[in-house]
Amino acid sequence: MPRKIIFVAFTLLAALALWLMPGATSARQASAGIFTRQVLQSRKADPEAREKIDEAFKAFEELLAVSKDADAMGSHWRVRQESWRNAQGAWEKSSATPPPPVKSLKRCAVPLGTARGMIERADNLFRQARDSSDTLRAAQLLGQHERLLKQAEGPLERAESCHRAVRNAYLKGRKADDRSHLKVSGRP
Numbered sequence: 126m127p128r129k130i131i132f133v134a135f136t137l138l139a140a141l142a143l144w145l146m147p148g149a150t151s152a153r154q155a156s157a158g159i160f161t162r163q164v165l166q167s168r169k170a171d172p173e174a175r176e177k178i179d180e181a182f183k184a185f186e187e188l189l190a191v192s193k194d195a196d197a198m199g200s201h202w203r204v205r206q207e208s209w210r211n212a213q214g215a216w217e218k219s220s221a222t223p224p225p226p227v228k229s230l231k232r233c234a235v236p237l238g239t240a241r242g243m244i245e246r247a248d249n250l251f252r253q254a255r256d257s258s259d260t261l262r263a264a265q266l267l268g269q270h271e272r273l274l275k276q277a278e279g280p281l282e283r284a285e286s287c288h289r290a291v292r293n294a295y296l297k298g299r300k301a302d303d304r305s306h307l308k309v310s311g312r313p
Contacts, residue, residue: 233287236280247273
């Protein structure tokens with residue numbers, strides 16, 4: 126009798142999981158559709174808006190590069206450099222009043238912010254270990270420091286992948302807009 130109950134319970138859970146999966150997939154597709162509409166709307170942006178968009182992409186790329194450099198083992202000290210703060214400031218300034226592609230890019234900044242926080246905490250742990258007179262405690266702190274730097278790689282990769290997707294969609298939309306402009310005007 127208990128085997129039969131376990132089998133029925135397992136079957137019901139499996140059926141429930143399968144029933145829920147298409148809903149999760151359609152939610153992701155709807156989210157992708159919203160993103161695509163935002164990017165396509167930006168194709169028709171005026172030159173000033175395009176300049177703001179390009180500035181935001183450049184600031185995000187710089188922020189990502191500085192963060193990735195600081196995540197390398199032995200490079201976490203870069204969080205104390207001016208470039209660390211300047212890159213963050215440039216991104217915040219360029220994304221303050223975002224056009225649609227930058228709104229999408231702001232979603233990429235969430236995992237990047239998480240990674241930057243981890244890198245900063247890793248640097249603090251390293252400094253605590255360096256200043257500690259207790260070698261056992263210092264070794265524990267260094268272990269935590271290394272784990273945090275390793276963990277920061279995941280959010281950095283997600284931010285980079287997100288950035289690449291947003292950038293590619295924006296550039297694709299821009300190329301299509303440029304081609305349609307050439308057809309209308311008749312000259313390059």
